[in-house]
Amino acid sequence: MELALLAKDELGAGFGVISFIAVFRSAFDIPLPVLQRAQAWEGFGGGGVHLSDEEFSTVLSPWIARP
Template identity: 75%
Template sequence: MGISLEETVRKLREARAEGADAIGLALLSREKLGSNFGVISFIASFRLAFDIPLSVLQRAQAWKGFGWGGVQISDEEFTSVLSPWIADRR
């Protein structure tokens, strides 16, 4: 079992501040949430951490790295879709 959603959001914000990219953040979310990780928790954690619109997150959840089946998007598309909200904001 992973840590709470709130703690995951805090860790995601910290990691972004330290320079993590979209893929690194997605993998961190999966690691921290553990068995609680899924489509809903991915969308919730990224929405809360970075205020990413739901429509963008619905596209991003198709990333091949999650392996949730159906239509999948590449690493490049995943990064491109999320980059406006993940980009370094220091």
């Protein structure tokens, strides 16, 4: 989650769902279905169901935390 918040701070309004998916897929080779699930993070401010910060981290941690 810290990485997503850093990107959001650096990119400001330019950090949205599309840039998140593109950057995290490229950097960490996270499967698209996982990123589609993560895009429900409350940090994006979209409508519908939201993932909490903790849920967001849990969804992405297998790819970001690997050695």
